[in-house]
Amino acid sequence: MNLINIENYLVKFSFLLLFLSMLSYWIxxxxxxKKKEIFFGKSSMAIANIFLFCFLVSxxxxxxxxxxxxxxxxxxxxxxxxxSIHLYLEVMVENKLVGCITSPTILLIQAFGTLSLPPExxxxxxLVPALQSNWLMMHVTLMILSYSALILGSLxxxxxxxxxxxxxxxxx
Numbered sequence: 001m002n003l004i005n006i007e008n009y010l011v012k013f014s015f016l017l018l019f020l021s022m023l024s025y026w027i028x029x030x031x032x033x034k035k036k037e038i039f040f041g042k043s044s045m046a047i048a049n050i051f052l053f054c055f056l057v058s059x060x061x062x063x064x065x066x067x068x069x070x071x072x073x074x075x076x077x078x079x080x081x082x083x084s085i086h087l088y089l090e091v092m093v094e095n096k097l098v099g100c101i102t103s104p105t106i107l108l109i110q111a112f113g114t115l116s117l118p119p120e121x122x123x124x125x126x127l128v129p130a131l132q133s134n135w136l137m138m139h140v141t142l143m144i145l146s147y148s149a150l151i152l153g154s155l156x157x158x159x160x161x162x163x164x165x166x167x168x169x170x171x172x
Contacts, residue, residue: 007058011076011114014051017044018083018107025099041099042090045083052080052110063124066137072122074144075113081148082106089152101159102152 024041056077059067067073086102114122126132 004062007055007062010051010055010058011110014048014055015107015110015114017048017051018079018103018110021045021048021099022103022107025096025103029096029100041103042087045090045099045103046087048106049080049083049087052076052083056080059124063126065126065132066141067124068137068140068144069127070121070125072113072117073124074140075109075117077141078144078148079106079110079113081145082109082152085148085152097159097163098156101155105151105155 021041021044024044028041056067056073059073063069068077082102083106086098086106089102090098
């Protein structure tokens with residue numbers, strides 16, 4: 001079993017875990033809102049985060065460079081950074097709505113990268129020599145991390161507007 005097959009299994013299992021995590025968050029929020037602890041959603045999100053991290057590390061080992069050289073690797077890195085921020089926020093906030101908002105976003109980003117990109121775009125490729133700079137890799141990494149924080153901030157602000165829409169007094 002070569003490294004490419006292991007990477008495929010890691011991505012498929014993380015997709016399945018993200019889907020189960022999303023279902024768990026939505027079901028527990030809709031039917032069991034009074035309970036304090038979400039165990040299955042949080043644990044499946046954590047395991048999916050570990051699988052995505054292992055995928056990125058194996059891709060780094062296979063290609064010999066940090067895995068941000070194409071759109072597929074960048075989307076998987078974005079999904080991993082979103083799930084990492086999600087896990088941090090879930091520990092800090094302890095609110096079930098965090099998982100209801102973030103888990104579908106992570107799932108859709110990984111689904112787009114895995115299912116809609118052709119296999120040629122999913123293969124690891126080396127950057128052209130003009131772009132093989134450590135500063136450029138650091139810049140791209142920090143930009144994707146900031147994109148993930150921006151995406152989550154935007155989603156939480158939209159969620160806040162939706163949740164508080166009914167509580168504002170009507171001035172008509």
